[in-house]
Amino acid sequence: MEHQVVHREAIGAEPLQPATIIARNVNVFYGAKQALFNVDVDVPRNAITAFIGPSGCGKSTFLRCLNRMNDTIPICKVTGKIMLDGQDIYDPDLDVVELRARVGMVFQKPNPFPKSIYENIAYGPRIHGLTRTKKELDELVEQCLEKAGLLKEVHDRMHEPGTGLSGGQQQRLCIARAIATRPDVILMDEPCSALDPIATAKVEELMDELKENYTIIIVTHSMQQAARVSQRTAFFHLGKLVEVGDTRQIFTNPRDKRTQDYITGRFG
Amino acid sequence: MSYSTILAGVAILAVIAFVGGLVRARGHAAGPVKMHSQLGYYGWYAAVLAALPAAILITVWAASEPAVLSRLVARELPATVDTLNAAQHSLAMGQIQSISEGLPKLGAADLAIIKKARLGFTPVEEAQRVLKEHGIVLGSPPPPYVINAAADLTENRAISRYLLAAIAGLLAIGGLFYGVRSIRPRLRARNAVEKVMLGGLAAASTVAILTTVGIVFSVLFETIHFFQGVSPSNFFFGTVWDPRFSAAGSADTIGQFGLLPLLWGTLFISFVALAVAVPIGLMSAIYMSEYASQGVRDVAKPALEILAGIPTIVYGFFALITFGPLLRDVGAMVGLEIAATSVLTAGIVMGVMIIPFVSSLSDDIISAVPQSLREGSYGLGATQSETIKRVVIPAALPGIVGAILLAASRAIGETMIVVLAAGIAANLTLNPFEPVTTITVKIVSQLTGDLEFDSPQTLVAFALGLTLFVITLALNVYALYIVRTYREEYE
Ligand SMILES: Nc1ncnc2c1ncn2[C@@H]1O[C@H](COP(=O)(O)OP(=O)(O)OP(=O)(O)O)[C@@H](O)[C@H]1O
Ligand SMILES: [Mg+2]
Numbered sequence: 009m010e011h012q013v014v015h016r017e018a019i020g021a022e023p024l025q026p027a028t029i030i031a032r033n034v035n036v037f038y039g040a041k042q043a044l045f046n047v048d049v050d051v052p053r054n055a056i057t058a059f060i061g062p063s064g065c066g067k068s069t070f071l072r073c074l075n076r077m078n079d080t081i082p083i084c085k086v087t088g089k090i091m092l093d094g095q096d097i098y099d100p101d102l103d104v105v106e107l108r109a110r111v112g113m114v115f116q117k118p119n120p121f122p123k124s125i126y127e128n129i130a131y132g133p134r135i136h137g138l139t140r141t142k143k144e145l146d147e148l149v150e151q152c153l154e155k156a157g158l159l160k161e162v163h164d165r166m167h168e169p170g171t172g173l174s175g176g177q178q179q180r181l182c183i184a185r186a187i188a189t190r191p192d193v194i195l196m197d198e199p200c201s202a203l204d205p206i207a208t209a210k211v212e213e214l215m216d217e218l219k220e221n222y223t224i225i226i227v228t229h230s231m232q233q234a235a236r237v238s239q240r241t242a243f244f245h246l247g248k249l250v251e252v253g254d255t256r257q258i259f260t261n262p263r264d265k266r267t268q269d270y271i272t273g274r275f276g
Numbered sequence: 277m278s279y280s281t282i283l284a285g286v287a288i289l290a291v292i293a294f295v296g297g298l299v300r301a302r303g304h305a306a307g308p309v310k311m312h313s314q315l316g317y318y319g320w321y322a323a324v325l326a327a328l329p330a331a332i333l334i335t336v337w338a339a340s341e342p343a344v345l346s347r348l349v350a351r352e353l354p355a356t357v358d359t360l361n362a363a364q365h366s367l368a369m370g371q372i373q374s375i376s377e378g379l380p381k382l383g384a385a386d387l388a389i390i391k392k393a394r395l396g397f398t399p400v401e402e403a404q405r406v407l408k409e410h411g412i413v414l415g416s417p418p419p420p421y422v423i424n425a426a427a428d429l430t431e432n433r434a435i436s437r438y439l440l441a442a443i444a445g446l447l448a449i450g451g452l453f454y455g456v457r458s459i460r461p462r463l464r465a466r467n468a469v470e471k472v473m474l475g476g477l478a479a480a481s482t483v484a485i486l487t488t489v490g491i492v493f494s495v496l497f498e499t500i501h502f503f504q505g506v507s508p509s510n511f512f513f514g515t516v517w518d519p520r521f522s523a524a525g526s527a528d529t530i531g532q533f534g535l536l537p538l539l540w541g542t543l544f545i546s547f548v549a550l551a552v553a554v555p556i557g558l559m560s561a562i563y564m565s566e567y568a569s570q571g572v573r574d575v576a577k578p579a580l581e582i583l584a585g586i587p588t589i590v591y592g593f594f595a596l597i598t599f600g601p602l603l604r605d606v607g608a609m610v611g612l613e614i615a616a617t618s619v620l621t622a623g624i625v626m627g628v629m630i631i632p633f634v635s636s637l638s639d640d641i642i643s644a645v646p647q648s649l650r651e652g653s654y655g656l657g658a659t660q661s662e663t664i665k666r667v668v669i670p671a672a673l674p675g676i677v678g679a680i681l682l683a684a685s686r687a688i689g690e691t692m693i694v695v696l697a698a699g700i701a702a703n704l705t706l707n708p709f710e711p712v713t714t715i716t717v718k719i720v721s722q723l724t725g726d727l728e729f730d731s732p733q734t735l736v737a738f739a740l741g742l743t744l745f746v747i748t749l750a751l752n753v754y755a756l757y758i759v760r761t762y763r764e765e766y767e
Binding site: 075077080082105106107108109110112113115117119120121122123131132135136182185186189 | 570646647648649650651652653654655656657658659662666667670671
């Protein structure tokens with residue numbers, strides 16, 4: 009923790025809790041091609057951090073480092089250090105499966121399992137043995153659907169396939185599925201890119217609620233969304249972390265010219 | 277004049293037309309008007325016009341000539357021929373055919389002998405001897421009227437060929453001139469040539485379809501023929517298979533043609549084969565698609581697929597010579613009485629044969645499950661095996677079932693292995709150590725007997741074939757339906 013990035017709080021911002029994720033000197037290679045260069049970032053607990061930047065700049069790549077999803081890509085190599093609550097997540101002794109249970113993920117494209125809505129959400133709790141009885145599981149499923157704002161729409165079709173829902177409902181199903189495993193951190197990769205404004209508003213509302221108990225990182229292409237929901241924003245460009253800071257500061261008073269150009273729409 | 281000579285002539289004319297068309301098009305290309313198509317198309321255009329009508333004519337001619345000629349011959353035959361029974365009649369017609377095909381091969385001296393025999397000056401045995409020297413073997417000395425008719429047939433055939441050559445030649449030359457002369461810069465040669473190509477492709481697929489239809493109908497007619505002699509209930513519900521080869525021909529004993537023992541044998545062996553192939557095939561598919569590294573996959577997948585390339589007769593050999601006796605000896609050691617040809621032998625060897633069908637198809641289907649589903653599961657903290665068990669396999673299940681059904685239809689239709697390894701005794705038994713026989717084996721043995729072709733003992737093969745066809749067709753259609761429904765899910 010010796011070189012923790014100092015938070016430069018803008019005036020009027022709520023004070024942030026200490027960092028739960030600390031990344032230092034992260035480099036990622038896809039084969040010979042380097043996708044991320046020396047990324048240093050701190051992610052505060054119980055807040056929403058937004059990753060923004062032009063397409064192909066490495067936002068998803070970095071996000072996938074945080075739950076080691078990049079392990080599934082054979083050519084991908086990660087160097088540097090990423091700590092979650094003081095524990096190095098690339099430590100060879102660490103159990104990846106356990107890590108992923110702690111760091112949930114919602115993907116850019118909704119990917120419900122071809123099972124019933126109920127089974128989709130019960131999947132994680134079943135694997136991790138989070139509930140003891142059928143009744144507990146039922147309750148948990150309902151709770152998660154309720155939190156994801158989906159319960160009203162699906163309470164009478166819990167046992168119909170999750171793939172039969174609309175795109176926005178599927179995305180909220182995936183969010184419900186992610187929170188059902190009770191993670192500490194939730195990673196969301198452009199969760200609203202396929203959603204209409206109403207569904208987007210619902211998801212944003214949900215994120216706002218969730219941040220009371222979870223640490224959330226969201227990748228988004230929408231400046232407005234980043235400005236609306238996040239407390240901290242990190243701007244990536246060409247594989248480098250250009251600037252990270254309080255959201256209000258980034259959007260009103262960016263330090264870097266590239267950040268300024270991007271948020272005012274001059275490139276990207 | 278043979279068909280090949282005529283076809284060669286047409287082909288030469290087509291080449292000339294191609295060159296002519298090309299030359300003429302090149303002449304136009306130098307002119308002021310832009311050509312519609314590339315020059316080669318004009319050559320093809322002329323060539324098609326020269327060759328296609330003639331080729332169609334030749335095809336139609338070749339198809340109808342034998343019927344017309346034999347009609348002409350039949351008209352000339354003496355009235356006594358009509359009094360012959362069917363078998364003798366067809367014998368006489370066969371003799372006429374083979375003599376007429378032989379006549380053009382004879383030298384002048386031999387022809388003279390034949391001519392004399394035809395007029396009654398030489399004994400017909402002499403004619404038979406001469407023909408035999410030239411490779412035409414006749415069962416009995418040909419009566420003069422047969423030689424007569426054969427000579428007429430030869431003559432008519434020659435006339436027919438000359439006529440065809442003349443008409444086809446005219447058509448081709450006409451097409452050539454018309455084609456070459458009609459070449460102008462604005463002629464849409466490319467479109468015309470492509471239309472012809474389209475026609476060719478459609479014709480090719482029609483041939484395939486018509487062949488299938490033809491096979492089905494010929495089998496169907498023979499089956500109907502069979503059921504005129506044997507009642508369907510005897511066939512479909514009979515539990516005894518005893519066609520009584522020895523009693524064939526006597527009127528009151530038609531034999532018993534119970535399908536059930538054969539169907540049971542077929543299903544029993546297929547079941548054993550699937551019991552071997554499904555677990556092994558499926559597990560190897562999972563290993564190949566989910567766990568194996570690229571290097572392993574590159575070697576192991578083709579190696580597995582080699583199994584599918586082994587001719588089934590080789591599997592049959594293996595079963596008969598190696599595996600059957602081995603199984604019997606092993607059985608003897610543990611106190612089991614296993615026949616060398618048994619359900620188990622045939623089933624296990626057949627199972628090995630169909631492993632690649634299950635594994636290769638399942639592998640493709642498992643690999644087609646989107647990576648995003650796997651990541652979704654990993655993202656929830658599931659291990660790889662949990663992901664495979666709970667997400668990948670259920671998602672791929674319909675496709676896997678389809679693969680298994682396809683393998684099953686392969687097993688049901690398999691012949692060589694069961695001929696060699698399952699036995700020939702129709703046997704309604706539950707004991708896998710005993711020999712049974714299958715539908716395919718009985719088709720082979722019924723058709724290879726030397727019985728008359730219209731006896732029920734032979735015709736039953738068609739009824740069996742049709743039954744088998746219906747079963748495998750139904751399985752295939754169902755399998756394809758399942759696979760297709762599944763495919764649509766992730767697009
Ligand atoms: N599996 C992969 N194999 C090879 N290169 C990859 C792979 N995934 C990403 N990359 C490369 O890494 C770079 C960063 O990609 P990444 O997906 O992280 O971008 P992104 O910021 O998420 O973009 P977008 O906003 O379009 O989603 C890109 O240049 C991309 O081509
Ligand atoms: Mg991305």
